[in-house]
Amino acid sequence: MMKFIFPLFSVVLMFSGFAQAQQLTQYNAAKVQRAIQLQQQDKIVDAIDVLSKLTPSQAYDKAYVQRMLGVFHWQNGNSKAAVKYLSTAVNSQQLVDEQAWVTQRMLADLLLTEQRFKEALPHYYQLTKTIPKNQKVGDLWFRIAQTHYQISQWDKVLSALNKHQKVAKIHKEQDKRQLLVLKLGAQLQRKYWKSAIPTLTALIELEPDQAGWWQQLSSIQLQLNQPSNALDTLVLAQRQGIVLSQSELKILAQLYAQRGIPEKAAQVMAQLADYETDKEIIITQASYWQAAKEWDKAIAVWQKAAQFDGQYYWQVAQLQIQEGYYQQGLKSLNKVKDYNKTDDVALAKTRAYYKLNQLELALVNAKRANEFKPSNEAKGWIQYLSQMRQIKG
Structure with a gap:
């Protein structure tokens, strides 16, 4: 009240x-x-x-x-x-x-x-x-707005405030703040999201250190499907020294990723309190580093994820082999226990052994992949490695 x-x-x-x-x-x-x-x-x-x-x-x-x-x-x-x-x-x-x-x-x-x-x-x-x-007639209209607010007559609140603004000269910041807070409350109750944006912007200008105004503004911008504006708001809030909540940090990371800046998204994820212990946070961060083509960072974070769930050794192995870490990649592949990936694992081992010039082991794994699930890739490896073995005789 x-x-x-x-x-x-x-x-x-x-x-x-x-x-x-x-x-x-x-x-x-x-x-x-x-x-x-x-x-x-x-x-x-x-x-x-x-x-x-x-x-x-x-x-x-x-x-x-x-x-x-x-x-x-x-x-x-x-x-x-x-x-x-x-x-x-x-x-x-x-x-x-x-x-x-x-x-x-x-x-x-x-x-x-x-x-x-x-x-x-x-x-x-x-x-x-x-x-x-x-x-002062302006003072009367402000009290009328306050009174309508108390009985939840939101449109009448806004009407009274409009009349107040036409006739009143507001000099004190505190008076301006009261008007804006009253206006915002009515706008939010009526879900006038677009109208609430300039009101919140004005409140932020008056009180840039108030986290609530930044949070409400970014939330409304997301409600209106304005992700770019929401991202700018959260970034400006951080620069102002506002401490974002854990959920807001996650949203900020998502917005960076949507804008095509995954490295920033990954960096924001590292600001989360549980970024080293929460499985979902680790997986998301690893995905962002991978999207940013920061391969070594992605490998390191996928390895953390694999400690929680062995299925992620597959992502680790793929990136290790891609980056030329063949021995480490083979070790990671041996930890992949997903039956549905047997042929994929065997083909990945084929590539790694080939790069290590271990043609016999490469051929063994190519045949294993084809036995589990025949494919043109597996057959191509078998043909190629068989020819190489004959040449080396």
């Missing part, structure tokens, strides 16, 4: 207007003056007692006294009583001009502090119709 600050200027204006209250009868005017003196001496209870004993016969006098009682009860910490007396004064329609306006404003603010939001709104809207010269 939002917190609201009570506008003390209303109370000041109420007392300053006493000198102009020429319609009060002489007796009641004297009692009101006495009550004000007691109030100024911090004798609020005595001031209330003086006014409570009055029984004005004139409608204006009654409304004025009710108004004063509302002020004093608020100052004495009794908001419910203050609302009661101010409501009577406003509903009497005896108060006029700025006197009436200020009284209704105080009543609206009190209803707001009492969380009687639906009762406060008609008063605020009425106040916007006639604005005294020394009052």
